[in-house]
Amino acid sequence: MNFNSKLTYWYSVYKRDLPWRATKDPYKIWLSEIILQQTQIRQGIPYYLKFIEHYPSVFDLAKASEDMVLKDWQGLGYYSRARNLHKTAIFVAKELNGIFPENYKDLLALKGVGDYTASAIASICFEEKTAVVDGNVYRVLSRFFGIDTPINTTQGIKEFKTVATSLLPNKNIGDYNQAIMEFGAQQCKPKSPDCSKCPFSMDCVAFNTGRIPELPVKLKKIKIKKKYFNFLVVQSKDQKTILEQRTSNGIWQNLYQFPLVETSKPETILDLNLKIEQNINKNLTIDSIALYNKKDIVHKLSHQELHIKFWIIKTSSTLKDGIKWSKISKFAVPVVIDRFIREFQL
Helix, strand or coil, X not given: CXXXXXXXXXXXXXXXXXXXXHCCCHHHHHHHHHHHCCCCHHHHHHHHHHHHHHCCCHHHHXXXXXXXXXXXXXXXXXXXXXXXXXXXXXXXXXXXXXXXXXXXXXXXXXXXXXXXXXXXXXXXXXXXXCCCCCHHHHHHHHHHHCCCCCCXXXXXXXXXXXXXXXXXXXXXXXXXXXXXXXXXXXXXXXXXXXXHHCCCCCCCHHHHCCCHHHCCCCCCCCCCEEEEEEEEEEEECCCEECCEECCCCCCCCCCEECCEEEECCCCCHHHHHHHHHXXXXXXXXXEEEEECCCCCEEEEXXXXXXXXXXXXXXXXXXXXXXXXXXXXXXXXXXXXXXXXXXXXXX
């Protein structure tokens, strides 16, 4: 039995029952793939089901406002995925009459769709002979063949794509692609895989040379930058607060937040007092300022580490453009702010 036959047999026995595996609808496959980018399946399933319920078709998703989509996405992180999801839905609905492209090349032209996602949709929905290469596939191939080319380099990306393509069967491409991803997720795990139950252990280079923990190879990331976020949580006597939308590029674009003082080092109340007026700019009469969380909330992102403090600012001033506390849960906010709101309102 060759590699792909053995793999698809394993898949037929051990595959998980996942909601998007019961369909070949390109809208649903596309939706699942975007949600699962940089998201574990266990976390992604409730979001997938919610999006299918709220937006049963690409037309429904296209009709929604970006704020609605961001709110439904809240907690998944990497919000550019949600913005691109919405833009692509609008494009497919309006420019393509709701019909997704049926080949890898045209799928790749959609916003937010890269090599992996285009390959997944093209193979699963249309049986196009194109290989998927995600983190699970990198791990399986690097270990089985003993490939130590770093997976996050141009050379590595090309090499693994070539190897993955050479292994494709002549039919049932979608099942094979799902099989190799599932095998990496369930059997050839990142840490402590049970190689005694692996159908490939006899031929696996990494297993036979004791290199399982070393592969795949990935070059170290750039140094993580530390930033200090001080959110100014205004409380007026008429039960209103201030929210602002992040319109600049970068993290949390178009999400809402409390007024922010961003610094390169920790702030004290004395330091903060000097910056409040220019950041809130509401001519507030400040009655009191208190630090809500004595210990920084550390929010880790791929390229930076945020140290977050929430400062409670009570004011006797009237907030003419303020938002009632009872309404703020309707706004799409970063997950760290959502957690604060839920806790603070208890």
